[in-house]
Amino acid sequence: MAAREVTIERGGRTILDRVSMAVHPGEAAMIIGPNGAGKTSLLRVLMGLWQPDGGHVERVADLRVGYMPQRLQIEPVLPLSVYRFLRMRQRLPRRELLAKLERVGVGHLIDSPIQSLSGGETQRVLLARALLGEPDLLVLDEPAQGVDVVGQGDVFVMLDDIRRESGCGVLIVSHDLHFVMAGAETVICLNQHVCCTGNPEEVSQHPEYRRLFPSVDLRGLAVYTHNHNHVHGLHGEVRPLDGAPEDSAGACDDPKHGPGCRH
Amino acid sequence: MDIAGWLDDFLVRAVLAGLMVAVVAGPLGAFVVWRRMAYFGDTVSHSALLGVALGFLLGLNLNLMVTLVCIAIAVLLVILQRYQELGSDTLLGILAHSALSLGIVAVAFVEGLRVDLMAYLFGDILAVGRDDLLAIALGGLIALVLLIALWRPLLALTVHEELARVEGVRALPVRLGMMLLIALVIAAAMQVVGVLLITALMIIPAATSRRFARTPEQMAILAGVLGMLAVGAGIAGSFQWDTPTGPSIVVAALLGFILVQLLPARLLPRFGTR
Secondary structure, eight states: OEEEEEEEEETTEEEEEEEEEEOOTTOEEEEEOOTTSSHHHHHHHHTTSSOOSEEEEEOOTTOOEEEEOSOOOOOTTSOOBHHHHHHTTOOOOHHHHHHHHHHTTOGGGTTSBGGGSOHHHHHHHHHHHHHTTOOSEEEEESTTTTOOHHHHHHHHHHHHHHHHHHOOEEEEEESOSSEEETTOSEEEEEESEEEEEEOOEEGGGOHHHHHHSSSSOOTTEEEOOOOOSEEEOTTSOEEETTOOOTTSTTSSSOTTOOTTOOO | OOHHHHTTSHHHHHHHHHHHHHHHHHHHHHHHHHTTOHHHHHHHHHTHHHHHHHHHHHTOOHHHHHHHHHHHHHHHHHHHHHHOSSOHHHHHHHHHHHHHHHHHHHHHHSTTOOOOHHHHHHOOGGGOOHHHHHHHHHHHHHHHHHHHHHHHHHHHHHHOHHHHHHTTOOHHHHHHHHHHHHHHHHHHHHHHHOTTTHHHHHHHHHHHHTTTOSSHHHHHHHHHHHHHHHHHHHHHHHHHHTOOHHHHHHHHHHHHHHHHHHSOGGGSOHHHHO
């Protein structure tokens, strides 16, 4: 699955500006970026929920996508158990649905009302639902939201295990700019355009984080060192790195990042 | 038994009409409650009177015109809610009351027509004729088939719209189907409880059944059953104490709701109470 020069405009503002990226079969990729960077918008375009205003999305034919949304908000007036919620995706026998729930560590919740789950439990149930239908690609919007650093590592370890077991690709969106999934092949830093891409370093090898968390098990996490040649202003506009005000023209040859731009 | 003769009894026709409407209004009401569309339903049903006036003006079947006008208002609402700068509740408030007023004004303009306005506002179930009964049965049947056909995709969209769309549910036809359903039920329910009270017939039985239900299906079916009970009790009460029938049905439904809220939690299924 790939985006080619995707542009999105909403209400006269450019949310995504000629974003290109790709996820290859079996690959783990992450999109990271601050709030308002257009991460969720990019996902929506990739999933076919939104039509891009420019560019296009390429998908392998018959690509089975398992999608895990950021939030699940269901009115308490709707009586719905976790079991029933999963069966809405695929009518599998109870023991198979239970196996999927146990795989993500929440088998005991199968008969609970879905509205009674905590944030972390809800995300695990959503992950179990995304795994139904044996997807080729898992797309996860903030899978570790509201979880502490250790919990975040646990989620990433689990996702990495699932990826190895099933051979599916994983695309994760996260607002955490520094901790990423260990084993991720590609990290894309997004802020309306692709700021930089690269490979993460293992956290365990990173002295600064070892010093911060000497006794904490940080399996599953890696640290991503950004290497930008620009900064963003308050409204997301691109400025050259040396901090010159934006009206000092010519500081950057192409502040909008053309293909020839070097990172 | 002589069914044709049996149908001559106005009370039999009234009960039949009420039961047929309740069977569909209950399950549809469950969706109205789950999707927080109560005020939406109110707005659309208040526009039904406009359909009546148009039907008289154009000399067309009233049920058909009410259905068409309700669909038109529902679609207009969905479009306006997307492109509006006013809050959703403001928009619904404007449309609900202006649709009602427009309907009443339009009815007054139809020359030579003497309409019993109260009958349209609060229902006139005891005046249901054989033709009306047939129209209600037909509309109710179409609505029931449509509801069963749309059940799974509609539930999926209600739970999580984006997830459902990624998993292959086509949102637009399902949403239009829901509009058609609401319009059909309003057209059928208008004679039973009147345009002002249709939403009550949909949401009160659904809200009552919540405390007993463990699954969406249980809640919907129970809402249908409770609606039928309310219709039966309402007509009986209206006959007994000579009260207006439509409001009596709604009062019966309300009494059921209050009674169920007073039930101690231990008498209810554990799951449903949380």
